[in-house]
Amino acid sequence: MKKTVTANIAGTVFHIEEDAYDQMQRYLAGIRANFSGSAGAEEIMGDIESRIAELFTERLTGRNVVTIDDVRHVESVMGRPEDFAGEGSTGVPPVGGAIPGTSGNATGRKRFMRDPDDKWLGGVLGGLGSFIGVDPLWLRIGMIVLVMASVGSLIPIYILLWILVPKAETAADRLMMRGEPVTVENIKRVVEEGAEKFKQGGERWAKEAQDLGKEWGPRAQSWGQGASHYAGRAASNAGSVVRKLIGIVLLVVAFGLFLSLITGLIGGSVSLWSLATWNSDSMSMLDLGGMIFNSRSHALWLAIGVFVLMAVPVIALFLAGFRLLLDTRAPKWLGWTLAGLWFSALVPTVLAGANAATDFRRQNTLRSEFPLNQPMGNLLYLDGLPANGIKGDWSVGFDNGEVDVDLDGIYVENGTVYGGWADLDVATSPDSLYHLIVVRDARAHNSKEALARAERIAYDCRQEGDVLLISPVIRFSTEDKLRAQDVHFTLQVPVGGSVFFRPGSKHIIYDVDNVTNTLDSDMIGRSWTMTLEGLRDTRTLPNKPDAVPMDSTKSGPVAVDVWRGPKRAPRKPASPQPLQVVTTAAASGVRLPSLLNLLNRAVAL
Amino acid sequence: MNLNVENTKAQMRKGVLEYCILSLLSGEDLYPGDIIGKLKEAKLIVVEGTLYPLLTRLKDAGFLTYRWEESRSGPPRKYYQLTPVGQKFLKELDDTWDELAAAVKKTTRNNP
Numbered sequence: 001m002k003k004t005v006t007a008n009i010a011g012t013v014f015h016i017e018e019d020a021y022d023q024m025q026r027y028l029a030g031i032r033a034n035f036s037g038s039a040g041a042e043e044i045m046g047d048i049e050s051r052i053a054e055l056f057t058e059r060l061t062g063r064n065v066v067t068i069d070d071v072r073h074v075e076s077v078m079g080r081p082e083d084f085a086g087e088g089s090t091g092v093p094p095v096g097g098a099i100p101g102t103s104g105n106a107t108g109r110k111r112f113m114r115d116p117d118d119k120w121l122g123g124v125l126g127g128l129g130s131f132i133g134v135d136p137l138w139l140r141i142g143m144i145v146l147v148m149a150s151v152g153s154l155i156p157i158y159i160l161l162w163i164l165v166p167k168a169e170t171a172a173d174r175l176m177m178r179g180e181p182v183t184v185e186n187i188k189r190v191v192e193e194g195a196e197k198f199k200q201g202g203e204r205w206a207k208e209a210q211d212l213g214k215e216w217g218p219r220a221q222s223w224g225q226g227a228s229h230y231a232g233r234a235a236s237n238a239g240s241v242v243r244k245l246i247g248i249v250l251l252v253v254a255f256g257l258f259l260s261l262i263t264g265l266i267g268g269s270v271s272l273w274s275l276a277t278w279n280s281d282s283m284s285m286l287d288l289g290g291m292i293f294n295s296r297s298h299a300l301w302l303a304i305g306v307f308v309l310m311a312v313p314v315i316a317l318f319l320a321g322f323r324l325l326l327d328t329r330a331p332k333w334l335g336w337t338l339a340g341l342w343f344s345a346l347v348p349t350v351l352a353g354a355n356a357a358t359d360f361r362r363q364n365t366l367r368s369e370f371p372l373n374q375p376m377g378n379l380l381y382l383d384g385l386p387a388n389g390i391k392g393d394w395s396v397g398f399d400n401g402e403v404d405v406d407l408d409g410i411y412v413e414n415g416t417v418y419g420g421w422a423d424l425d426v427a428t429s430p431d432s433l434y435h436l437i438v439v440r441d442a443r444a445h446n447s448k449e450a451l452a453r454a455e456r457i458a459y460d461c462r463q464e465g466d467v468l469l470i471s472p473v474i475r476f477s478t479e480d481k482l483r484a485q486d487v488h489f490t491l492q493v494p495v496g497g498s499v500f501f502r503p504g505s506k507h508i509i510y511d512v513d514n515v516t517n518t519l520d521s522d523m524i525g526r527s528w529t530m531t532l533e534g535l536r537d538t539r540t541l542p543n544k545p546d547a548v549p550m551d552s553t554k555s556g557p558v559a560v561d562v563w564r565g566p567k568r569a570p571r572k573p574a575s576p577q578p579l580q581v582v583t584t585a586a587a588s589g590v591r592l593p594s595l596l597n598l599l600n601r602a603v604a605l
Numbered sequence: 606m607n608l609n610v611e612n613t614k615a616q617m618r619k620g621v622l623e624y625c626i627l628s629l630l631s632g633e634d635l636y637p638g639d640i641i642g643k644l645k646e647a648k649l650i651v652v653e654g655t656l657y658p659l660l661t662r663l664k665d666a667g668f669l670t671y672r673w674e675e676s677r678s679g680p681p682r683k684y685y686q687l688t689p690v691g692q693k694f695l696k697e698l699d700d701t702w703d704e705l706a707a708a709v710k711k712t713t714r715n716n717p
Contacts, residue, residue, distance in 0.1 A: 010680040031654070040661045047657045047683065051637060054679040079652025 004065055010050040012057065020068040027071070030081030048078065112326040113168035113177040122162035130177050131326070153262040157255075160318060164328040247324030254317035261310055291417065291482045298352045305349030312342040359483065363443045364450035370436040375466040378497045379527065380434055382424075384504035385460050385471035412478060420472045422459055422487040423510030426499060428530055429492035436461070436468065437490040443483045453480050459487050472507040493530040498538055500527040516540075618649060622659060624702060625649055627668065627687065627695045636674070636682040660685060668694055 005021040007014050016024065031048060035041040055074050056066055110131055118126035118136055125143060129136030147154045168177040292299065315338060319330045375381075412418070429435055438461075442453035453476075460471035474487045489508070493499050501509060501524045509520050514528065514535035527538040622644075629635060629643055637656055644650045663669045668691030671683040687695065 012680055035658070040658075040665060044657045044661050047637065047661070048654065050680045050683075051653060051657070054638065054676075054682075057679040077653055079654035081654075083652055084654045084658060 009056070010046070010053040012053045014053075014056055014060075014066050015064055016066040016071075017068065020066055020071045023068055023071045024066075024074075027075055027081065031084055034081050034084045051078065111176045112165055112328065113173060114162070114165050115174070115177060116167055116169065117174075122158070123167065124158060124161045124165060127165060127168065127177055153259060157258075157318065160315070161322070161328075163334070164319075164322060164330055165326070243324045247321045247326075250317055250321030251325060254314055254321055257310075257314045257317070261307075261314060265307065291412075291478055292356065298355060301348045302352040302356075305345045305352065308341055308345035309349060312338050312345075359445050359481070360443045361445050362447045362450050363441060363484070364447045364454055366440045366451060366454040368438050368440075370438055370461055372434050372436050372468070373463055374433055377466075378494075379466065379500060380491075380493070380497070381467040381500045381502055382491065382505040382509070383467055383469045383502040384506070384508050385462070385469045415478050417476055417478055417480075417482070418473050419475075419485070420507070421485070422470070422472050422474050422489065422508060424470060424489040424491060424505075424508045424512075425510065426491045426493055426512050426528075426530075426535055428534070429494040429497070432494045433492075434494065434497060435492040437492065439488040439490070441484065441486045441488075442480070450483075453483055453485065456480055457485050457487060461489075467502075470505075470508050493535075495530050495532055498527050498529040499535075501525065621702075622649060622655075623663065624695075624698045626656075626659065626663065627691060627698065630669065630685055630687050631692065631695055634672075634684045634686040636684045638682070640685075663691070667691070 003018045004015045005018055007016050007021060007024070028045075028049070032041070032045060035044055052074050055077060056070060059070050059073060060066065112131045113127050114123035115126035115130060115136075116123050118129070120126075120140060125139040126136045128134075129139050143154065143158070166173075168174045319334070322328045323330070438459065440454040440457045440459075442450050442457065444450035444453050456476055458475040460473065460475075462469050468491070470489060474485065476485055491499065503524055506521060506524050509523065512520055512523060512535065514523065514537075515531070515533045516537065518537070528535045529538045529541055530536075531541075625644065625647070626640060629640055635643075637653075637660065640660075641650070641653045641656055644656070650656065660669065664671065664685070668688060669685050670688055671685045673681045674684050676682045
């Protein structure tokens with residue numbers, strides 16, 4: 001007794017024995033694989049099915065059920081699937097390239113194709129798994145980890161592959177994807193694996209295998225031919241190994257560039273953005289860019305342009321790498337689009353860049369003197385003003401355990417730019433008086449405009465008795481944009497005169513020359529006397545022991561009260577009050593000019 | 606070498622197959638079963654499967670059309686017939702074949 005299956009072939013209903021049905025299905029799938037992709041495949045299949053129905057009808061005189069013999073008869077009349085494409089069409093290969101049948105046999109050359117049966121998204125990793133022989137699950141886990149590690153920068157690459165890599169749509173495609181020759185046995189297997197399976201025991205399998213052996217025994221020859229074909233190709237494979245190696249190198253380089261592009265984009269904007277933030281208010285990159293370039297839109301265009309100019313070659317590298325390694329071909333539109341994109345980015349970038357550059361062309365300097373009242377006792381106290389006009393907290397960081405205020409930054413509010421760029425140096429006075437020289441710099445497209453810009457820079461400076469207070473922050477209108485505006489103070493100290501650096505001055509002094517080459521941060525909290533050689537620590541002067549109170553007997557009201565040893569001196573009100581600050585001893589960190597400040601200085605050079 | 610001989614034969618057959626099909630259809634309308642019968646008789650094809658793609662191609666090229674006809678012994682049949690374009694094409698093929706046959710004859714005879 002045998003089970004039968006009812007099948008509709010070209011409109012006629014047949015009862016087919018189960019094994020005959022399986023055979024029939026494989027046969028039709030094999031034929032279909034040969035026509036896949038060619039025009040009129042459906043019509044040809046329809047015609048063939050009609051003919052098969054006719055053949056069955058002819059043979060079924062007096063019988064009701066189609067048996068495996070009938071199917072074999074049909075196969076012998078119609079021919080093997082390989083013959084269909086082989087003899088019938090004039091060399092039009094089925095999609096995928098490998099032509100089974102007439103000339104030799106399709107060897108098991110693997111192709112990288114997307115696997116529609118094993119996919120989460122586009123089947124890229126499923127296909128890659130088949131291609132390199134790794135379980136796609138591992139690839140997926142790796143991909144997820146990498147995506148997270150690379151902040152999603154792998155995602156565009158995945159999409160690129162999705163576009164580039166063809167989908168394995170037919171059974172023949174799938175075989176090629178797995179690198180198995182497109183033969184009837186294999187197509188049969190694929191169909192079996194994929195299509196609805198009739199559950200059969202191992203016994204049936206064995207029987208089937210025997211049947212197969214009998215029927216397609218001659219096909220085994222083609223396997224041998226395939227093998228020799230392979231050997232012949234080994235020589236030409238040497239060249240392809242080099243190609244693949246180059247492909248890998250290209251991909252690695254492209255990926256490195258891509259990562260740096262992404263991290264540069266993210267990191268650059270984050271660091272600049274945080275620099276641009278002094279308090280809870282924030283300034284967008286665009287605002288900043290708008291002040292460097294001639295307008296916000298200029299800045300935006302330039303940023304986009306530069307990004308595209310860098311990204312397009314990276315994508316091209318990827319395409320080249322994939323092409324060499326995996327033999328994928330970019331669709332033509334992609335190449336044209338990329339080329340078009342690159343050239344269309346070139347023009348606005350160059351224009352916006354040139355436009356901004358012309359406004360940096362000329363520098364001018366405005367020199368003025370801030371009138372000083374000469375200090376009593378030949379000692380001037382230098383202190384910093386709190387960043388005037390800036391509300392909220394300054395950015396605060398810890399440096400050697402000491403609270404440090406970073407003023408290298410830029411802050412914009414109500415149309416005014418605040419920049420912590422002013423600095424002060426100490427020089428010998430040409431006469432016997434203290435002078436404060438203020439030098440303001442700016443750039444513009446011509447000298448006159450540069451001078452006007454320099455003049456519009458505001459700085460904060462005032463004198464209270466013997467204390468000179470200077471803010472490290474300079475101000476100018478956003479209308480003036482960032483044009484390397486800078487203010488340098490020079491405190492001219494007469495020979496024999498002294499200057500005491502209060503803690504607040506540490507943000508304003510910059511690279512103050514002295515005979516002992518003491519770092520700025522170590523000059524704080526001490527008195528320095530101008531000698532003929534230059535500034536010298538007052539304590540080291542033999543003939544002026546009492547010039548400055550250095551004996552820790554005095555402490556100003558603003559002094560930071562720190563444990564200074566077992567002996568604690570009583571406080572006396574004193575005027576002027578030098579600040580005895582012990583904490584400064586710990587401030588050994590060198591002040592690093594920020595990126596923006598460096599940029600500003602570099603442009604000013 | 607056996608393979609190449611088979612291949613050459615197949616190529617030769619392939620070239621004339623279209624011509625023969627068009628010729629068969631110039632006399633009367635036929636359905637694939639008839640065509641196959643005649644071609645098999647002439648030993649031009651061995652298996653039927655090869656015919657279907659050919660017919661579809663000739664039809665798509667505009668040389669053939671078909672009409673459906675009911676059959677008592679199975680599904681409806683496609684009866685193919687030549688279009689005017691097909692007839693013209695066949696005429697050209699006839700001429701070409703005559704020239705070719707003459708040329709081949711001459712060449713092969715002249716060669717000892």
